[in-house]
Amino acid sequence: MRQSQLFTKTRREAPKEEVSTNAKLLIRAGYINKEMAGVYSFLPLGLRVRDKIAGIIREEMNSVGGVELEMTALQNQELYEKTGRWSDDVVDNWFKTKLKSGTELGLGFTHEEMITEMLKNHISSYKDLPVYAYQIQTKFRNEERAKSGLMRGREFLMKDLYSFNDNQESLDDFYDQMKGAYERIFERVGLGDLTYITYASGGTFSKYSHEYQTLSEAGEDTIYVSEEKKLAINKEVLTEETLSELGVKKEDLVEKKAIEVGNIFKLGTKFSSALGLIYTDEQGEKQPVVMGSYGIGLGRLMGTVAEVLSDDKGLIWPKSIAPFTLHIVSLGIKDSEAYKVAEELYKHCGEKGLEVFFDDRDIAAGEKFADADLLGMPYRVVVSDKTLKEGKFELKERKSGEVKMVNLSELLAIVK
RNA sequence: CGGGGCAUGGUGUAACGGUAACAUUCACGAUUCGGGUUCGUGAGACUCCGGGUUCAAAUCCCGGCGUCCCGACCA
Numbered sequence A: 001m002r003q004s005q006l007f008t009k010t011r012r013e014a015p016k017e018e019v020s021t022n023a024k025l026l027i028r029a030g031y032i033n034k035e036m037a038g039v040y041s042f043l044p045l046g047l048r049v050r051d052k053i054a055g056i057i058r059e060e061m062n063s064v065g066g067v068e069l070e071m072t073a074l075q076n077q078e079l080y081e082k083t084g085r086w087s088d089d090v091v092d093n094w095f096k097t098k099l100k101s102g103t104e105l106g107l108g109f110t111h112e113e114m115i116t117e118m119l120k121n122h123i124s125s126y127k128d129l130p131v132y133a134y135q136i137q138t139k140f141r142n143e144e145r146a147k148s149g150l151m152r153g154r155e156f157l158m159k160d161l162y163s164f165n166d167n168q169e170s171l172d173d174f175y176d177q178m179k180g181a182y183e184r185i186f187e188r189v190g191l192g193d194l195t196y197i198t199y200a201s202g203g204t205f206s207k208y209s210h211e212y213q214t215l216s217e218a219g220e221d222t223i224y225v226s227e228e229k230k231l232a233i234n235k236e237v238l239t240e241e242t243l244s245e246l247g248v249k250k251e252d253l254v255e256k257k258a259i260e261v262g263n264i265f266k267l268g269t270k271f272s273s274a275l276g277l278i279y280t281d282e283q284g285e286k287q288p289v290v291m292g293s294y295g296i297g298l299g300r301l302m303g304t305v306a307e308v309l310s311d312d313k314g315l316i317w318p319k320s321i322a323p324f325t326l327h328i329v330s331l332g333i334k335d336s337e338a339y340k341v342a343e344e345l346y347k348h349c350g351e352k353g354l355e356v357f358f359d360d361r362d363i364a365a366g367e368k369f370a371d372a373d374l375l376g377m378p379y380r381v382v383v384s385d386k387t388l389k390e391g392k393f394e395l396k397e398r399k400s401g402e403v404k405m406v407n408l409s410e411l412l413a414i415v416k
Numbered sequence B: 001c002g003g004g005g006c007a008u009g010g011u012g013u014a015a016c017g018g019u020a021a022c023a024u025u026c027a028c029g030a031u032u033c034g035g036g037u038u039c040g041u042g043a044g045a046c047u048c049c050g051g052g053u054u055c056a057a058a059u060c061c062c063g064g065c066g067u068c069c070c071g072a073c074c075a
Helices: A021-028 A044-063 A077-083 A112-119 A168-188 A240-246 A270-275 A298-308 A337-351 A365-375 A385-390 A408-415
Strands: A032-036 A039-042 A074-076 A095-098 A104-107 A131-140 A155-165 A195-201 A208-215 A221-226 A231-234 A254-268 A278-280 A286-288 A290-297 A326-330 A356-359 A379-383 A393-397 A403-406
Touching: A021 A032, A021 A298, A039 A044, A044 A131, A044 A155, A044 A168, A044 A298, A074 A077, A077 A104, A077 A112, A077 A270, A112 A131, A112 A155, A112 A270, A112 A290, A155 A168, A155 A298, A168 A195, A168 A208, A168 A254, A168 A290, A195 A221, A195 A254, A208 A221, A208 A231, A208 A298, A231 A240, A254 A270, A254 A298, A270 A290, A290 A298, A326 A337, A326 A365, A337 A356, A337 A379, A337 A385, A337 A408, A356 A365, A379 A385, A379 A408, A385 A393, A393 A408, A403 A408
Parallel strands: A195 A231, A326 A356, A326 A379
Antiparallel strands: A032 A039, A074 A104, A095 A104, A131 A155, A155 A290, A195 A208, A208 A254, A221 A231, A221 A254, A254 A290, A278 A286, A379 A393, A393 A403
């Protein structure tokens, strides 16, 4: 893509009301636009990042047998009455609205009820199980306090997978597979080193649920990390009992702030019993389906990467989720030799299947460099009279700042 | 939901109770061309909304909306 075609503009300064690093940088760089507290639009570059994240999540969900669908945001009251979750006293972050007829509706903050109800049309025998269905869909939560940019929003895209198994053992087995999938997701988006599986409160049907927590001062959660075991314990379940069960000593744990980037949860038969999602087993007995749910907030994940992988100059995207891999900066004005060479390079890289962003604008070099740093593509290549004289390209890695003079094939090999 | 802060051109900041200023941005013209170059000319504001005090309110007081932070909450 040519930068001259991108309508978003970078800013020198972040809006004063934004304090969090992720919001400041993403707004300054033109990745997102704030509509109101906790509600952000995704602009072209931001959308590309979010789509990349979605792609990684899809691959990993599919790899453990997930099948994608999409449910609606509008949800009906009756369904939630059956599980007791319609009342504002029980769920305090509902957005509710009404049909013209006066019938009340809810804007979905989650989809356990809806998918369970829907699957009654599709599951009746043990032969129909397991079912692993997921979606990447917009959730609405009327948070009393939205905060920290993309970290806690009122409208946000979430991947939610729901598992349906015939018994606890098969649920447990799938649950472990999901742990693997989640680890791979966080690894692939560049947060692997900072992300810990974290034991958290499990609710009615299981002792623990698991959160994936990424270390960051911007986090809302306090966790206790065991570096040795590569796990953490949420403050909310830090008890003697937990410690002995996990085989860790209190003194080996380090208290840290962290961002919850994902969570997985065994639901048991809470929803299937309440809504009547029943199957017939091999013996002809009726049994409630055993469920689990598994969430990742895409915006929050993107915000987390922006938060922990950036520096004072701007964003630093891992190649896997960068909007573009290579940022070509031409320092020549239109029709100059440098511009022509840069354009050739742009076309050539495009033909090679590289995702390239071409700064073809006729502005000062300093501004281009500042923008490139702010936008944070993994690699920047400069084409100028200086580099032409040497017959090479100047390649800079955003993360390390390392600069190399390379020829075309070297360039392609590194950036690939 | 408790507590606290902030609201002024698109953005960031000034302005003792007395004509709203500067930077940036934007437009035009030069200049420059490896780290937001330099200069000129212009454009852009019912100072968040509603009340009140005062001869006079961006400024003081009350209420509201918005927003940020701390806490509480958080499948």
